[in-house]
Amino acid sequence: MIVFNEDGCIKCGACEGTCPTSAIEVTPSSIIHCDTCGGEPKCADACPNGALKVEMYEIAEGIEQARLVFNSILCDSCGKCAEVCPQETIEVTGAKLKEVEGFCVMCQKCVDICPVDVIGIPGVCEPKEVEIDLKGKGPVYIQDCVGCGTCVEPCPVNAITLEEVGSPITVNDDCIRCGLCSQTCPWNAIYISEKIPVKRTKEINSFTFDSAKCIGCNTCVEACPGDFIAANNASLTVAIPSVCAACGLCVKLCPVDALEIDVEWGEGAPVDAEGIGWDSEKCEFIGACANKCPTEAIRVVTKTGMLCPALEETDAEPSFTSCIRCGACASVCSNDALSVGTIEIEIDGEPVTRDRIEFNPSKCDACGDCIEACPYDMLHKSDNPKLPIAGFCTLCGQCMEACPENALCYK
Known part of the structure; x- marks a missing residue:
């Protein structure tokens, strides 16, 4: 049975x-895979024609694993295997010789x-244990x-160099702690506000290598963080993979521009994409929302x-600003007075x-670290002893x- 340690997965899609x-x-957000139902595949039990069968396979000396074998000749594409698959990985394709995948x-x-x-594989090669501790x-x-620079372009405020x-x-x-860099990073190298991100999807449209340009320096081989590129010493060229993390580091470092990648x-999903939505066209800027908010x-x-809600006169243009719950304040609170919860x-x-954002005033010592950390200048000290x-x-x-x-809504 194949097993995954999802905590350490970089979601590159190579597997x-x-x-x-x-x-x-x-x-x-996850990895969906056939786990052979713990050694007793339900798809094989459900197959009326024996097109899917369980076979014990010696994967290492003295260690056997159950695997599935498929006989296309016996398959009538009835779909019963797909119906019982608990992981929902099995699909009836109808394609010749690959009626089921x-x-x-x-x-x-x-x-x-x-x-x-x-x-x-348990007992053969255990998956690497990766613990991501972001506290503090x-x-x-x-x-x-690794310096691939994939995160630089998505940053909406050009804060990454x-x-x-x-x-x-x-x-x-x-x-502004939006989190787009963290969602984009191919190697799990950057985290925003102590959050493990849901990665952006990506697809490699093309990854090409021009052997005529290659000088056999192996810069790309040495630079690839995932060891995806292999040296071909016989021809002084390299072999590029069909799938990889798509960071493009090899392309950027190649001295002769022999590599090209299109991703x-x-x-x-920036942090403000969910929560409170504000419709600027509907807003009349009367300030009722600000005056009503119990936490300002x-x-x-x-x-x-x-x-509003300070009720002070100003020469500034009409505007609306709100906390987007990015969590930067909670990430610097040494007393755990501020935390990110869910509702x-x-x-x-x-x-x-x-x-x-959740707040426990009994733990707050009004140090002000959260105020300095807030990228939107929303946090401030209050005269209210309870807040x-x-x-x-x-x-x-x-x-x-x-x-x-009705200019505000949940989103």
Whole structure:
């Protein structure tokens, strides 16, 4: 049985791409794969014609594993195997010789190709244990950055700098903790506000190598963090993989431009994509939402020049600003007075879970670290002894109830 340590997975998709029977699906949040039902595959039991069978396979000396074998001649594409598959990996394709896909044949190709060794076989090669402890690491934490620069372009505020390809990135104070860099990083090297990200999807449209340009320097071989590229010493060239982490480091470092890669990225999910949605076209900037918010997590400049909820006159243009629950404040709170929790809300009749900021005033010593960490300048000290720090969103929804124009909603 193939096993995965998902905590250490970088979601590169190499295992999915190399699997000959399409028994692995890597999603941004999980890995779905055929586990042969613990050695007793339900698909084989359900097959009326014996097209799918269980075979004991000696994978190492003295160690046998159950694997599935398929006989195309016996398959009538009835679909009963797909109906009983608990992992839902089996699919009836109807294609000749491959009428059914999604079952594990224990070929071990996924184990061999994994760049971070988190795929294994119990008793034969255990998956690498990777523990990601982000506690106390702060709003921006960078570890083992390979300097590929993949995160630089997605940053909406140009806060990331790559001085030299192959050297670690730096993140400046303009960072708004949106998390797009963390979602994009192919090597799990950057974390925002102590959160493990849901990765963006990606697809390699093309990865090409021009052997006529190659000078056999092996720069790409040595630079590849996942050892995907192999040297071909006989011809002084290299062999590039069909699937990899798609960081592009090899392309950037190749001195003769012999490599090219085209990667199509899926949409990212910045931290403000979920929570409270604000419709600027509906908003009349009257400030009712800011005045109603129990934690002063909304700041509105009205059309009459009033700053709410402070009720101070200002020359600033009408505007709406709110806490987006990025979690930067919680990541620097040494007393755990601020934390990121979850709440279940309803959107279009369906229950969904969203992040919220939780605050325990009894633990707060008003040190102000959270105020400095807030990228949106929302947090501030309060005169209320029961609320020494204000400006964080608990996702209570009172702002939406107060808005007469329905400019606010859950999203």
